[in-house]
Amino acid sequence: MTSDIAAPVDAVPATPSTGAARRGGYGRYLWRRALTSLVTLWGITLVSFGLSVLVPINPETTNLSQQALANPEAVEAFRAKFGLDAPVWEQYFNYLKGLLHGDLGISQQTGRAVSSDLTSYAPATLELVLVATVMSLVLGIVIGVVAAYLRNRWPDHLARAISLIGVSVPTYWLALACSSLFFRQLGWLPGSGRLDPTMTPPPRVTGFYTIDSLLAGEWSSFGSALSHLVLPASVLAVSTLGMILRFTRSSVVEGLGSDAVKAARAKGLSSPRVLVRYAVRLASSQIITVAALSFGFLLAATVYVEQIFSWGGLGQYAYRASTNLDLTAITGVSLAIAVVFLIVNFLADVLSSALDPRILLR
Amino acid sequence: MSKSHVLRATAAAAVASAVMATAACGSNSSVAPAAQAPGVLVIDQAFTAQSIDPATIFQVTDSTVATGIYQTLLAYQGGVAEPKPLLASSYDVSPDAKTFTFKLDERAHFADGKKVTSDDVVFSLNRLKNLQSSPAYLMEGLTVSATDAGTVVIKAKEAAPYLPHILTSTSTSIVDAEAVRKAGGTDAADASTKDDAGKLFTTPENGVGSGPYELAGYDTNSQITLVRNKDYWGGEAAYDKIVVRNVTNAQQQKSNVESGESQIAMDIPGRIADGMKSNGLTVSSSPSPEVLYLAMSNDATSPTSDPKVREAIKVGLDYDQLLTLAGAGAKRAAGIIPSKMMGALPESDAVKTDVEAAKALVKEAGATGKTITFDYANDYTRLAGIDYNVLAQGVQSQLEAIGLKVKLNPTPTSTSLQRYIDGKTQIALWSWPPDYIDPQNLLVFGPGDLIGERNDWTAADDPEVSELGKKAQGSTGADREAAYTAWNQALAKNGPYAYLLEPSFFLVYASALGTVTHDPMANLNLAQITR
């Protein structure tokens, strides 16, 4: 049931542990989370720079013309401009210093500050991933609840089949197939980009074309942005649908068999009411956890989807950075994704703890 | 079913249909064929954009955009490889081709209103030289000076009859010196460390160019937008807005231009473009000014250091199959100088395939069964959309047929190019995009020169070819053609290169646009597109 992204089945980085003793309340908990997160982020920079030690990278090769490469002065100027003439450990030190000021260095590919690259490309990816997560959640929860309620009857088996197929399909292949079918053959949906090329993007408030166009009252832009979102988001949603469906089903089933539900039934509450008020609520904490997890999976899966749909987000940026061995960009993107992932998981933990009194934050 | 469940299901269905409805509203405009918003031109290209500062331009996308917002002293008109006056209304060449005098067009002024003077020209060209960025070598051996406000003199250390061609390159675009200086720019000798004007060039409507359009947006990931220059000195720009979009997939470009979402597609390869002619679409092609070649290293550790092996490869390749694999528009290349430039050899002079002779040569050299590594860039689609993966596999099976085992080494462009530059490759697949239409560009392939060195081919290995090269470099006037032809022939015979093909670049565009052609550099000149 894993999707085509690197995370084994028990990858639940911050599941609140049931039954562990609560020590020191919220404050200490926040402190510990923040600390471990920082250490993780620092570790990422270490790994990135470690890569550059392993493989000597010459970014000037992709950034200068071949004639300029033959001119030592031009190469010197380039290396000096990006601080590449210092030894690696000194570069690392400068990088960390800059990090404390929010400076992520300059990307050798674009020539711009990595931080401005990230702020300009992140909203595209976040918009896509959020929409995909919501689609996946809505469908997954609905089908999962139905499957749990009607377990072992045919809807349950159908749901299980959907779930299994969903995680067995390679995302990039699905993207190609859907693009070919809905764009080339049927012409129902656009096949690349975020917006109709003749339209100007709405004035930037959040960077999300959907929200920004609504805020500006530009209805045609809103419609165009939505229609461009449908295909890539649907393709992404399929990959996590299976996981969410599965989790929902099993936790609702568990909830239905729990003591609270038994007590409610004994009191005489009808079945559907029991289902909604108790079982689903008890399951919601687990669902939130898996929603956070799928958000993380999708952040990684966008690398494929953005390439195929020319989305212009972090996924494309990350791919170009990796193949060009653009060190600062790789580090920047990894940090950005890790930060988003850590925040989302933290929120999920807090939320699920609030919803399910049995879960204690460790 | 429980009420709440039904409610939930209906809500979901309602949301879904609302989404589809609004989506349908929004997508209508993109499905209507060729009914674009009037005055807007959409062009699809597979981006390689990096910087729009003329002194740093060397990527194709930047070059394309620059033709719309800046102007050069001279320019190619239509597809003719003859520099015509643009910012310079006329020019004189001294008999020894070392002094060039340009008279500027009186009427020319920048988008910010200021007149184009010789100070701007001197500043722009010196900044190009001293910023030490990729195109800086164009100014090698040249000094620029102003004699009066409307006259510029360029002196070359050695005869440079190709200088007018250099001045059509977008890297030599003339910018408003005053504005750039104000933004922190400098053309002094230390410009590479002191110049700080980079941000000015990506600022929307910065006014430092004199072309028919101005920059409105510059996103290297998705699209670059140009708007009409209201104060254009050369008349009326054809469009209110030009959008150059990044569409990496050729099939996507095809769908876009067929549906009318874009009007010009620049990167559809020949094999697809060939069948696209229709009522609404015109297909035009022009030969590329570059030859796709196989470099065979002379390095002692490589099996290709044996001249018999190299000769075997040259003769053993099935060039016709490679032409088919590359698609429509690909032609045989007899020498490294492309057919567009003087000194090019006719197609009939190209090497004839002789598999039996090749096999015999391999046996003679004792190289049967030896393994050769073949490096190529697996993500490089710039050359007319030719798929290097397919071509490389074709070459591999052809060489296998003559007894040489080939191991493919596909890597991303940065890694592959690095290996080539470091001289680590045995066989490598590359082309040499010229900077201007003059065979002087290709002298780098000579023994001991840039490309020759990479493949361990030194002047000592082939003094005759080296001499011919020097002669061609120094030739002027009517002698040039003969000199370059001689050099080209000698290079084809002795050089460690196998010339695979000369591709064609295709343009697919809406017929309503009239005639749209590549310029001789197989680029698109935005200023010359009419309605």
Add this chain to the structure above:
Amino acid sequence: MTITEPAVEKPAGPQRRARRIPGWMRRPGVVLGVLILVAWAAVMAIPALRPYSSTKTVGPALSAPDGQFLMGTDALGRDNLSRVLDGASTSVLNGLAIVVLAAAVGTFVGLAAGFFGGWIDEICMRLADLVFAFPGIILAMAVAAALGPSVRNAVIAAAISWWPGYARAVRSIVLSLRESEFVLSNRLSGVGPMRSIVVDLLPAVTGSVLVLAMLDIGGAILFLAGLSFLGLGAVPPAPEWGSMISGAVQYFDQWWLAVAPGAAIISVVLAFNLIGDALRDRLEPRLQEIQGESR
């Protein structure tokens, strides 16, 4: 202590045999999965099943599926079906390699971390956290780009991203067993740490690791194909499903070039997932235990 069964006559014949196959294996999903895998195993083992060579030009380029070439030909005139069939061994065997490698490394680290505790534990787990947080695909892309494209490097890059899951699971099992009676009694009687780990803990851990591995194989195959799709895995002309799909991107109208390898991937991954799914159902409570305590 045995319990004597009530004296009921055991049914003879097939019913008796059927009872030997565990219930979970008789589910239709598992049967389907096993059938698919057996079919692919046969394809991998019997070269004669391929109609043509997968690296030689045998027909016109880019021809649609017909009687002669059941899944059409590619840009170089090679038989698409043969290439897909040949790709099976690369994808499946290397997917298995990823899981085996990740499981081996993860088990080793988990055992060390769980058994010795203290700073060894801290370091190992921080390392695991780090790899977890680093977006797997980016790490894999960078490693593959740095080491050069080859299936071997892609397997290494993938294994680097996957081992922490196993380390965590193994560690939690070791932690729960470390203080148990049989381990303590052995240590007290003088058994050294190495023997203790190998003889006492390893067997207990193996079962869970095998289950986790089983569940991961499908994902590993997808991941490997994904890396090849991005151009960082298998090297042409070797047929590999991911790179075949990547090559098909250029040839939209020739749908068979993408559909064939895609269908192959789906069938294999689905088969592994069907079996793993049923296995997980059988062992659900135990897995939840592992997952719950693996923090």
